[in-house]
Amino acid sequence: MEALWAGIDNLASWPVLAAILIGSVGGLAIGAVPGIGPAIAIAILLPATVFLDDLVSLVLLLGVYGSSMYGGAIPAILINTPGTPVNALTTYDGYAMTRRGEAARALSLAYAASFFGGCFSIILGLSALMLFGPYLRDLGALFGQRDIFMAAALGAVLLVAAHRKTMGIAALLFGLGFLIAIVGRQTTRQIDRYTFDIEYLYPGFNLIVVIVGIFAISQALFLLTGKDADPPHARLKGGLLRGFGELNRFKPVAFISAGYGTIMGIIPGVGEFVAQFFSYSTARAMSREPGKFGRGAPDGLIASEASNNAVPAAAMVPLLALGVPGEALTAMMMVVFFDAGIKPGPDIFDNNPDFLFSLFFALLIINVLVVMTLLISTRHIARIIYIPTRLLGAFILILAFVGVFSIRNSFTDCMFAAGFGFLGFILRRLDWPLVPIVLGLVLGSIMIEKLTAGSGQIKTVVDLVNRPVSGTLFVVILIVIGVTVFTSLRTRRFEH
């Protein structure tokens, strides 16, 4: 209880509240612009967080993360273009409703479902913290180096398995990210790994340089070489509050979807897409009119929005509890933890329990603030859709420079960021996923760090899996691999 009040108290400062406000409203605006997702905003903001207090930084990034999907629903519903990639499913039913003349109803339902999904996972997280907090303090003793190594390995396996049709590419890019992470001089043994006697490479690649290059610069190049979209004019008539009442009619769908979002958010490497996939499929199976799905079914819209907004709070769980980020955005947030000197992991329940409460309460405030902003100013935010995307590309390029240069005043960093940006651009052109590179970078370093730290206890191969947690996780890895291979073979046989 003390931690709870301390957590609330942490938030009661002007810088934190300002960060919540800026993050939420900024995230909404960023989400509403098609082509600019939260990853780019977070990549650009990351270097700025070095100059801010750790809680302020995290709350700012959480604001962007938590609110961008709300914003992303606006263009998805109004102009059939998802604001962020995870709003793709929202277009199916949201835009169909707009074409029926029900844009306001669709937006209102999307807000209500998003709010429900967001609050559902936050309240679940807070309840778990309050109920199991005292027990979670013992988690540190339960999780050793080998257990966290195994959790990171599970995250890597799940990441590849989740990219159903691009598993080879995901594995390749994960390997590439992993390789980028190990370049440099190994501090303990002074061994240079792939440095080719280049002085710049001795400390290794800076995580932010790679992230800004891969996400922000690549997107800028993608926008700059593309054409400005000419979105149709969208009319918005009617109130936006009625969806909150209407959601009552779709309670089972909302609960199940939020549940899927929470579970999939907790599992590393899975995230919003799989959550949406399950939620949408389940909602369609539960519906009395499954044929309406994809043609303006409100339950389809609710399934999509409730599930993807339940993910951010849930995705914080593996990050905070194990120090293992489950997807790209939380991987970027790891950088803030590194800078702040806070080690996310099982010990955090013992050392900084108030910090956890602060983060979850901040997310709750963000959700409330975002919905209030949307109810008041959707019409204004909707105008952001019409900002020319190529112009945005030019300004992302300018912002990327600040992001990269400010880390360590290095022009070489900027050159490497440009190189990574070009690589990311080609990946985007080919429709290859970018997330495995970042997770390869982060999970790869965690895996090697933990394995090396635990090497003293590893006499034989069995020592890797003879602890309760690592053994269980290893079995889960085997099951995931088995199921993935089985379903792949079955799909291939079916297709042939």
Next chain:
Amino acid sequence: MKSRATATALKSAVRDAPMRSAVAGRGFASACPPAKRINVEDVNDFRRTRGDLVFSVFMVCVALFFLAFFFSQTGWEDRKLPANMARYWMDQFGVTAPEGRLSRLGRIIKQGWFAPLVCICILVPAALWNLRGAWRAQMWRTRFKQPTAVGHEVLQWLRALEFVAWFVAYTLLVPVLGYLVATLILGTALPWRLGYRGLRWFSICFAASFAIVLVFRSGLQIRTPVNIWLYDQLPQGLETFMQVWF
């Protein structure tokens, strides 16, 4: 029986028919674009495009490059391994009983070359597997007379290099003209190059660039180059002011 079948057919026809506007009474030919109907699996859809094979070959080259340098760039020369590795692994997995003291696996794991080896073990097979997929997609395209020329795609990649050059030029311009002036130049010149011309666009871009400098440099005091050639030419007071705020 027949009437039941007719009813089912009618029902499905009604279900599949384009939906009509409930509000205005106007009908649409299709409630949403045909390609976006119901297929929730589309979220995971992926099709290899032209250029995929070229890039896959490039990735294989990258993987083989790192494999080739594994032996000289990872501390492999200073490796400390048991004399008989085959026997060691058999001992590890309990196939054979160890003779004497079994060397700790942890000793191998913490050597510098171990992490690169794991990377290479992921990277090389995955690159080859991906190349196989890209090659098959290319064969499919050839067989079904789909466009296979990669020229257009490669041209797009090269087009992006122009903007990379803009970024590099901006980076080089900052220590000469300062963050403020360089940002104002790029923030107005690049949109002009993109076709956003005229006083209205110029004003918008100028204001946006200035706002970026104000927020990041003046507000958040983010580090930018300090030894600026242009600022050195200014009077002392102004030089200090510019260095502190812009």
